[in-house]
Amino acid sequence: MGNVQSDDAGLWNRSRNGEGEAFRVLYSRHRDRIFRHAYRLCGDRHDAEDIMATAFLELWRRRAKVRIVEGSILPWLLVTTTNAARNRRRSALRYRRLLASLPRADETDRTAQDPTGAAQEVLDQNVARALDALSAEDVHLVSLVVFEEYTIAAAAAVLNLTPGAAKTRMHRARQRMKNALTGEQPASTSTTPVLEGELS
Structure with missing residues (x-):
């Protein structure tokens, strides 16, 4: 559609004015990236689909904000x-704890049939577990910088942080993720205040 504005801001304004087609274009434009992001966070395709649907529902429900x-x-x-x-x-x-405690009789057979898929599933779950070791704000930061390739400055603006605070958070978040993946205990550090530079 040649007359459809290509920028999100224009499409979003039209969506808020009741144009369903503009919202559909926004959904089509971003659904794949939102699904991939949700999948990285949870490691399960069905959960990722539900999370993606929730995000777009919230987009409309909280449209004034x-x-x-x-x-x-x-x-x-x-x-x-x-x-x-x-x-x-x-x-x-x-x-999930209950399910994890139950024996899985078919796990060996499934792994033998599809070793690559099983290895990918383990990797996805490990990444989700590593992200779970972070605070909510650090997950936001890692998601924007590492997975979506925003600059530290752009991510800081989204999260209402100074670039310096975002850089410090990013360094610590990477270390926490590494520790979660390797099972290492974090090294003791000096008792400096927890991150300075957050904007009010």
Whole structure:
């Protein structure tokens, strides 16, 4: 459609004015990245689909509070997706612990049939576990910088941090993820205050 504005801000304004086609274009433009982001956070395709749906539902439900960043609605969706994933993980924690404690008779057969798929699933779950070791704000930061390739400065603006605070958080978050993946205990550090530079 040649007359459809290509920028998110224009599409979002039209969506808020009741144009369903503009919202459909935004959904089509960002759904794959939101799904991939949700999948990275949870390591399960079905959960990722539910989380993605929740993010777009929240986009419409909270439309009066949505922030466009650098002409794009994507950062808001990414942060909302992270929140939805964390909420889902908390609410399902007991259920997952129960499932994990149950024996899986077919696990060996499934691994033998599809060793690559099984290895990828383990990797996905390990990444999700490593992200779970971070605070909510650090998951937002890692998601924007590492997975979505925003600059530290752009991610800091989205999260209302100074670039210096974002850089410090990023360094510490990477170390926590590494420790979670390797099973190492974090090295003792000096008792400096927890991150300075956050904007009020």
